[in-house]
Amino acid sequence: MQSTALRAPMMSWLPIPVDFRADLRAALQADDASRCLENLARLSGYQLGFLETLQLDRAISELGLKEASGFVPIRLAILASSTVDHLPPAIRVAGLRRKLLIDVHSGAYGQYRQDLLNPTTSLHQFSPQTVLFSLTAREILSDVPVTAAVSDVDEAINRSIDELRLLWGKAHETFNAAIIQQTFVDVAEPLFGSYDRFVPGAPSRLVAELNDRLTEAAARDGVLLLDIGRASARDGIDAWFDTGRWLQGKLEIAPQAAPLYGEMTARILAAQRGLSKKCLVLDLDNTLWGGVIGDDGIEGIVLGEGSAAGEAHLALQRYAKQLKERGVILAICSKNDPAIAEAAFQKHPEMLLRQPDIAAFLANWDDKTKNLKAIAARLNIGIDSLVFVDDNPVERARVRQSLPMIAVPELPDDPAQYVRCLGDASYFEAVAFTSEDRHRARQYAANAEREALLESAQSMDEFLRGLKMSVVFGPFTAVDHARIVQLFNKTNQFNTTTRRYTSEEIASIANLPNALTLQFRLLDRIGDNGLVSAMILRPAPAQEDVFEIENWVMSCRVFGRQLEFEAMNIAVEVARQRGARALIADYIATPKNNVISALYLSLGFAPINEPAPANGAMRWFLDFSDYVTRDTHIVHAGAAG
Amino acid sequence: MTAEEILSAFTRILRDLLLNDSIVLTMETRREDIPNWDSFNYINFIVAVEIEFGVKFKVADIESFANVGAIITELMKLRK
Numbered sequence: 030m031q032s033t034a035l036r037a038p039m040m041s042w043l044p045i046p047v048d049f050r051a052d053l054r055a056a057l058q059a060d061d062a063s064r065c066l067e068n069l070a071r072l073s074g075y076q077l078g079f080l081e082t083l084q085l086d087r088a089i090s091e092l093g094l095k096e097a098s099g100f101v102p103i104r105l106a107i108l109a110s111s112t113v114d115h116l117p118p119a120i121r122v123a124g125l126r127r128k129l130l131i132d133v134h135s136g137a138y139g140q141y142r143q144d145l146l147n148p149t150t151s152l153h154q155f156s157p158q159t160v161l162f163s164l165t166a167r168e169i170l171s172d173v174p175v176t177a178a179v180s181d182v183d184e185a186i187n188r189s190i191d192e193l194r195l196l197w198g199k200a201h202e203t204f205n206a207a208i209i210q211q212t213f214v215d216v217a218e219p220l221f222g223s224y225d226r227f228v229p230g231a232p233s234r235l236v237a238e239l240n241d242r243l244t245e246a247a248a249r250d251g252v253l254l255l256d257i258g259r260a261s262a263r264d265g266i267d268a269w270f271d272t273g274r275w276l277q278g279k280l281e282i283a284p285q286a287a288p289l290y291g292e293m294t295a296r297i298l299a300a301q302r303g304l305s306k307k308c309l310v311l312d313l314d315n316t317l318w319g320g321v322i323g324d325d326g327i328e329g330i331v332l333g334e335g336s337a338a339g340e341a342h343l344a345l346q347r348y349a350k351q352l353k354e355r356g357v358i359l360a361i362c363s364k365n366d367p368a369i370a371e372a373a374f375q376k377h378p379e380m381l382l383r384q385p386d387i388a389a390f391l392a393n394w395d396d397k398t399k400n401l402k403a404i405a406a407r408l409n410i411g412i413d414s415l416v417f418v419d420d421n422p423v424e425r426a427r428v429r430q431s432l433p434m435i436a437v438p439e440l441p442d443d444p445a446q447y448v449r450c451l452g453d454a455s456y457f458e459a460v461a462f463t464s465e466d467r468h469r470a471r472q473y474a475a476n477a478e479r480e481a482l483l484e485s486a487q488s489m490d491e492f493l494r495g496l497k498m499s500v501v502f503g504p505f506t507a508v509d510h511a512r513i514v515q516l517f518n519k520t521n522q523f524n525t526t527t528r529r530y531t532s533e534e535i536a537s538i539a540n541l542p543n544a545l546t547l548q549f550r551l552l553d554r555i556g557d558n559g560l561v562s563a564m565i566l567r568p569a570p571a572q573e574d575v576f577e578i579e580n581w582v583m584s585c586r587v588f589g590r591q592l593e594f595e596a597m598n599i600a601v602e603v604a605r606q607r608g609a610r611a612l613i614a615d616y617i618a619t620p621k622n623n624v625i626s627a628l629y630l631s632l633g634f635a636p637i638n639e640p641a642p643a644n645g646a647m648r649w650f651l652d653f654s655d656y657v658t659r660d661t662h663i664v665h666a667g668a669a670g
Numbered sequence: 671m672t673a674e675e676i677l678s679a680f681t682r683i684l685r686d687l688l689l690n691d692s693i694v695l696t697m698e699t700r701r702e703d704i705p706n707w708d709s710f711n712y713i714n715f716i717v718a719v720e721i722e723f724g725v726k727f728k729v730a731d732i733e734s735f736a737n738v739g740a741i742i743t744e745l746m747k748l749r750k
Contacts, residue, residue, distance in 0.1 A: 035720040080686055080721070083687060084687070273726070273732070274717075276729055
């Protein structure tokens with residue numbers, strides 16, 4: 030063969046479609062557009078190459094839907110210094126994989142400065158919620174000769190970073206948009222070989238330096254990074270950059286890398302809206318260890334140092350443990366004798382994962398779909414926030430079939446590749462790392478302790494009294510900003526209107542003089558439950574002495590602890606101090622927030638009998654002269670911030 | 671693979687790409703004969719062919735292919 034074969038990044042964690050052409054045509058046979066979209070969303074969960082991605086996108090476009098029930102609409106603008114026409118299809122398809130309906134605006138290449146600065150451009154009409162900067166390092170590289178001194182290189186980098194920050198600021202100010210910046214890809218050939226790293230003006234050294242400085246600036250400005258620099262190191266530069274395509278059409282991202290580019294972008298957009306996965310559910314036999322413990326016994330399973338296969342399974346345990354440390358919840362779902370399975374966690378000397386690491390342990394002979402539902406119920410999280418890892422293709426197919434909202438990675442045959450497969454899938458994409466994340470595992474353990482306390486208590490009242498709870502509350506603080514954003518975007522059950530907010534929106538609400546914000550932290554004698562509730566109130570339109578609860582969220586960790594009553598006591602008191610005489614509040618029903626359908630009634634609100642607003646909300650009203658402060662077992666420990 | 675077999679694979683790829691099952695390619699078909707086969711979709715077609723057949727065309731050839739037959743001739747050369 031004369032030519033080198035084309036290399037493409039693979040999304041190997043997704044199952045391969047059986048007959049994509051037939052499935053696509055069948056998907057479009059449904060009666061109405063929104064049903065077709067559902068079908069296409071299911072199809073987007075398969076491993077799609079370059080051509081399949083374009084086809085699926087064309088099918089999406091032909092439906093012409095700007096919004097659809099069950100899908101989150103997003104307006105994303107790409108500002109680019111190279112041709113990016115091939116990226117929007119991939120972004121839309123990867124969005125569909127997460128039930129995001131992404132409207133993508135991409136400007137002409139190299140026009141990003143004008144697009145941003147000139148208020149008459151179509152970008153301004155489009156008014157993006159998120160702006161993605163997709164820039165090449167070429168401009169900067171062409172300014173710096175190889176012979177440049179350190180100080181000249183520094184100056185050139187400073188200039189570029191300063192300009193970027195100006196553009197970020199402009200995009201943020203103009204659209205109140207969240208900003209994502211693509212990292213720079215090193216497409217340069219070596220000039221000195223390995224010695225490039227010592228030469229400040231050598232292109233690849235420059236790109237590395239640029240990425241470091243970009244990261245610092247982005248962290249400072251609250252900008253998120255789309256790390257394709259890292260992805261191209263993972264897949265090889267040939268998979269991400271193709272000189273031919275650059276010469277033909279000024280494409281910096283190779284077309285065959287577009288599907289993964291879209292996937293990575295959609296992950297961030299989903300994470301911003303709290304749609305990343307939360308819980309890693311692991312099978313045991315031939316997944317966490319080699320062999321079948323029921324047959325082979327504790328001594329017979331393959332695990333740990335001494336054999337390569339044993340180390341491969343141990344590597345998966347280590348990875349799971351690291352995920353746990355960053356706030357991912359771990360659970361076990363295995364067809365096994367519970368006593369034998371638990372014994373491995375207690376007694377096997379090589380086990381890295383121990384029972385306290387596992388928030389829900391389900392080893393039995395029930396169907397796995399039943400156990401997965403039980404895990405979600407016990408942890409009080411949505412079933413769509415689970416990732417199920419199982420070596421058995423039959424179990425995987427069953428779960429995908431009956432619970433399609435659960436992510437089920439297509440594990441490779443060789444356990445040595447398990448960790449890489451999970452890492453590539455990046456199910457737990459984050460946009461922040463909060464102290465709540467750091468302490469989540471401890472909080473789940475503390476909750477188990479509280480449950481034990483509840484079981485031994487004579488009554489609910491005695492249990493709550495025994496907890497010695499206190500609440501710290503106050504307006505939104507800058508220190509807790511990331512957690513508040515996370516709470517509004519990740520909470521699905523106790524969420525009165527399910528309105529989602531970008532980090533920027535929360536920051537601007539917190540600074541509005543007439544808005545009233547409240548955050549609540551609940552402590553008890555077992556520990557700190559963390560910042561678990563937040564509320565946004567604004568003066569009701571045309572009624573200055575009435576505040577409207579725009580949204581109110583509470584973590585499911587503290588359900589049944591009377592916090593909703595104490596929070597309302599506090600809200601009424603604070604609103605009164607601001608001159609209000611009443612509150613109005615909406616409850617917008619979703620498939621997930623039924624648990625609070627009677628919330629406002631139980632808090633003493635009366636329903637407002639007027640035609641339902643267009644969003645299907647139930648409206649509630651509370652006159653302060655009717656409000657009776659509720660007795661709870663929660664004392665005030667002082668104000669936050 | 672014969673030229674005929676490659677031609678039928680090309681037809682399938684272009685039908686998929688343009689979501690148009692009525693497309694029929696011959697050795698003599700030129701880009702302008704097919705609706706919507708613009709320069710963007712021409713590159714997409716080339717990329718799809720490169721992925722499917724595991725080859726890479728030379729930049730100069732991509733610019734100068736006169737018709738479908740010319741692409742097939744070059745592809746067969748690359749696959750030797």
